[in-house]
Amino acid sequence: MVSIDKAKCIGCGACASACPKGFEMKGDKASVKDGKAGCVKEAIESCPVDAIKG
Numbered sequence: 898m899v900s901i902d903k904a905k906c907i908g909c910g911a912c913a914s915a916c917p918k919g920f921e922m923k924g925d926k927a928s929v930k931d932g933k934a935g936c937v938k939e940a941i942e943s944c945p946v947d948a949i950k951g
């Protein structure tokens with residue numbers, strides 16, 4: 898299951914940009930929209946602080 902470590906997330910928005918179907922920003926943290934989206938891997942790779950686990 899895809900999850901975001903909110904303690905690590907710096908709110909850069911890279912995951913939501915790389916994978917808008919899978920992630921969205923809620924305030925200053927990212928949130929999982931669809932952990933089964935095809936672009937989740939790209940989002941994981943785009944995160945500068947490795948906050949996305951999947």
Ligand code: SF4
Pocket residue numbers: 901905906907908909910911912913926927943944945946947948949
């Ligand atoms: S790419 Fe990583 S640090 Fe940036 S908003 Fe997404 S989860 Fe947070």
